Amino acid sequence: MAKTPRLLASAAALFLAVAAQAEPDLEAGAKLFSKCTSCHQIGSNTKKRVGPNLNELNGRIAGSIEDFPYSKSMTKAGQEGLIWTNETLDEFLADPKVYIPKTRMSYRGMKDPEDRLNLIAYLNTFSANMASHSAGDPHDLDPAILALVGDKEYGEYLSGDCKTCHQADGSAEGIPPITGWPVDDFVYVMHAYKNKDRNHPVMQMMAGRLSNEEIAALAAYFADLEE
Amino acid sequence: MTEFNRRLFLGTSTAAFGLLAAPAVMAAAHGKPRVVVIGGGAGGATAARYIAKDSDGAIDVTLVEPSRTYFSCFFSNLYLGGFKEMDDLGHTYGVLASKHGVNVVHDWAVDVDPDGKMVTLAGGSKLPYDKLILSPGIDFVDDAVEGWSVAEQNKMPHAYKAGSQTELLKAQIMAMPEGGTFAMVAPPNPFRCPPGPYERVSMVAHTLKANNPTAKIIIADPKEKFSKQGLFQEGWNKHYAGMIDWIGADFGGANVSVDADAMTVTIDGEETKVDVCNVIPAMKAGRIADMAGVTDGNWAPVNAIDMSSKANADIHVLGDSSQQGDMPKSGFSANSQAKVCANAVRGALTGSRVFPAKFSNTCWSLIDTDDGVKVGATYEATDEKIAQVDGFISSTGEDSATRKATYEESEGWYSGIVADMFS
Ligand SMILES: Cc1cc2nc3c(=O)[nH]c(=O)nc-3n(C[C@H](O)[C@H](O)[C@H](O)COP(=O)(O)OP(=O)(O)OC[C@H]3O[C@@H](n4cnc5c(N)ncnc54)[C@H](O)[C@@H]3O)c2cc1C
Numbered sequence: 001m002a003k004t005p006r007l008l009a010s011a012a013a014l015f016l017a018v019a020a021q022a023e024p025d026l027e028a029g030a031k032l033f034s035k036c037t038s039c040h041q042i043g044s045n046t047k048k049r050v051g052p053n054l055n056e057l058n059g060r061i062a063g064s065i066e067d068f069p070y071s072k073s074m075t076k077a078g079q080e081g082l083i084w085t086n087e088t089l090d091e092f093l094a095d096p097k098v099y100i101p102k103t104r105m106s107y108r109g110m111k112d113p114e115d116r117l118n119l120i121a122y123l124n125t126f127s128a129n130m131a132s133h134s135a136g137d138p139h140d141l142d143p144a145i146l147a148l149v150g151d152k153e154y155g156e157y158l159s160g161d162c163k164t165c166h167q168a169d170g171s172a173e174g175i176p177p178i179t180g181w182p183v184d185d186f187v188y189v190m191h192a193y194k195n196k197d198r199n200h201p202v203m204q205m206m207a208g209r210l211s212n213e214e215i216a217a218l219a220a221y222f223a224d225l226e227e
Numbered sequence: 228m229t230e231f232n233r234r235l236f237l238g239t240s241t242a243a244f245g246l247l248a249a250p251a252v253m254a255a256a257h258g259k260p261r262v263v264v265i266g267g268g269a270g271g272a273t274a275a276r277y278i279a280k281d282s283d284g285a286i287d288v289t290l291v292e293p294s295r296t297y298f299s300c301f302f303s304n305l306y307l308g309g310f311k312e313m314d315d316l317g318h319t320y321g322v323l324a325s326k327h328g329v330n331v332v333h334d335w336a337v338d339v340d341p342d343g344k345m346v347t348l349a350g351g352s353k354l355p356y357d358k359l360i361l362s363p364g365i366d367f368v369d370d371a372v373e374g375w376s377v378a379e380q381n382k383m384p385h386a387y388k389a390g391s392q393t394e395l396l397k398a399q400i401m402a403m404p405e406g407g408t409f410a411m412v413a414p415p416n417p418f419r420c421p422p423g424p425y426e427r428v429s430m431v432a433h434t435l436k437a438n439n440p441t442a443k444i445i446i447a448d449p450k451e452k453f454s455k456q457g458l459f460q461e462g463w464n465k466h467y468a469g470m471i472d473w474i475g476a477d478f479g480g481a482n483v484s485v486d487a488d489a490m491t492v493t494i495d496g497e498e499t500k501v502d503v504c505n506v507i508p509a510m511k512a513g514r515i516a517d518m519a520g521v522t523d524g525n526w527a528p529v530n531a532i533d534m535s536s537k538a539n540a541d542i543h544v545l546g547d548s549s550q551q552g553d554m555p556k557s558g559f560s561a562n563s564q565a566k567v568c569a570n571a572v573r574g575a576l577t578g579s580r581v582f583p584a585k586f587s588n589t590c591w592s593l594i595d596t597d598d599g600v601k602v603g604a605t606y607e608a609t610d611e612k613i614a615q616v617d618g619f620i621s622s623t624g625e626d627s628a629t630r631k632a633t634y635e636e637s638e639g640w641y642s643g644i645v646a647d648m649f650s
Pocket of ligand 1: 293300362363
């Protein structure tokens with residue numbers, strides 16, 4: 001049962017870093033999602049509806065659910081490389097018919113940026129393959145690995161390797177922020193790369209050479225990093 | 228010249244106190260230990276920043292760099308392709324001084340006295356050091372390409388140090404007559420940024436395709452193969468079919484001379500009149516490395532464990548100038564090496580913890596709009612050299628979403644490394 005709050009906490013941490021303006025309110029996001037439920041399913045209920053299922057939305061190629069009757073324009077957008085991320089979802093939701101002309105989605109748009117932030121944060125709690133970070137389930141890992149206490153000073157040194165790409169101030173431009181994550185989530189994600197359960201060649205390589213202690217050290221360091 | 232006075236460290240006095248109480252190996256003779264860094268590029272700016280930041284004022288760091296604005300070579304090809312503005316590539320040193328207390332001196336280092344541990348600047352000042360870090364990038368080997376010398380660089384630019392040379396090359400490309408010819412003389416190994424010339428060809432082709440689609444590109448190359456060759460050639464066929472002619476060593480690409488006044492290139496005896504000629508000559512360590520007595524041939528051999536010179540334990544050499552083993556000469560590599568070096572130098576001067584050396588590199592290249600590829604590896608220090616541990620490369624035939632994501636990632640990397648050097 002500890003799982004839910006951890007997922008929520010990490011989504012919040014991500015949004016803090018990405019949006020930097022407001023902390024997303026997941027409860028508000030859940031309420032806003034009620035506007036979508038007449039057409040879209042999420043969570044364990046995955047029956048087909050008028051709109052596509054929204055599990056694993058963040059990181060998904062647009063128009064890519066097999067057999068779903070998307071509009072031509074949505075399928076084309078996906079073929080041309082559109083991937084749903086915090087940013088693209090935000091633009092799409094603001095004005096769907098402008099972002100994807102001729103989309104079948106008959107929704108006028110969500111004008112308030114804060115509403116969109118909250119809604120996307122809520123959607124992200126159902127996306128384990130997010131283009132950026134999401135936690136997965138730390139309990140799949142050997143408890144001995146999670147129990148390791150990281151050497152922060154060593155983590156700071158090792159973090160030099162991360163900071164060539166991931167910015168220390170948590171800003172995200174094409175590369176996800178990694179500051180302020182709960183320690184367990186960080187450890188889990190790094191082990192997922194190390195074991196090649198997550199797909200990213202650079203991250204598989206970087207995590208692949210780190211020992212359990214080194215991953216713990218990095219997690220401890222980045223968890224508290226504020227610049 | 229007040230610039231040369233060491234800065235007082237503001238706002239960190241408590242932290243500094245704590246560290247001064249630690250075993251300060253070198254502090255005895257003359258107060259704070261002194262580090263001088265020559266060259267404020269990918270290696271030097273990173274090293275200065277990390278040593279100053281992490282020692283919290285316990286080490287005096289002086290950075291010597293003639294330019295007030297550093298124009299990165301990385302992404303300068305994207306400027307040629309019209310994807311970046313020159314302003315996007317320029318970065319200044321103010322934050323290194325104001326936030327981290329680095330004493331930034333805008334001057335050339337003209338001499339190093341390794342015995343007296345003293346650097347002389349063009350302006351005449353002298354800077355004593357306990358540890359010297361050299362990251363002066365590259366210079367060109369004299370007479371590497373017959374008919375070309377630095378005196379010709381206004382007619383036949385190298386654009387292999389970014390800034391005015393890059394702008395000149397772009398202006399020449401834009402002024403090419405319809406159906407004209409762009410020639411590149413590519414360098415022999417080892418050189419800065421192995422995929423650089425070929426990313427450049429891609430970006431030049433991108434610009435020509437939009438403005439001058441019947442123009443041609445020829446590359447005379449002294450090598451038989453080049454970095455990411457399969458990926459580049461696949462991309463050239465896909466995006467710029469019929470435009471690019473690569474003449475490798477097997478076809479006489481090594482046998483080249485140029486005539487800058489006549490604007491001709493002669494490859495294996497065959498003379499061609501060209502409109503633009505980008506000569507990228509053979510390279511060697513920045514000259515100041517010679518003066519410091521740390522070069523052996525064209526490059527400066529270093530110990531992998533801390534990037535210290537094999538000729539002098541108190542001089543470290545980073546980035547392109549160093550001869551370290553398996554890492555390519557890239558901005559990413561220089562930045563990675565700088566952090567290992569900074570940790571070791573700090574340890575030697577203040578007794579702070581020294582951790583095992585780990586290095587990494589990834590080089591992204593853009594072939595056409597949203598068509599990015601990458602190659603990367605991790606490295607460790609052995610007694611002999613920096614040795615590769617693991618690596619990867621983009622595959623041919625990847626889907627467009629992957630290529631787009633790779634390009635977007637490269638933009639993230641650019642912001643990241645620039646922040647890691649200058650923020
Ligand atoms: C076209 C091109 C594209 C590239 N693309 C990439 C890329 O995508 N990714 C990547 O990682 N790398 C790339 N590189 C390579 C990268 O630019 C270099 O490898 C990197 O800059 C090397 O860092 P450095 O510190 O050794 O030298 P530099 O960054 O060149 O810094 C050297 C500095 O030293 C200063 N200097 C020299 N002599 C003196 C002296 N006597 N006194 C004081 N100062 C001095 C110079 O003014 C200069 O600022 C590219 C290079 C080129 C040319």
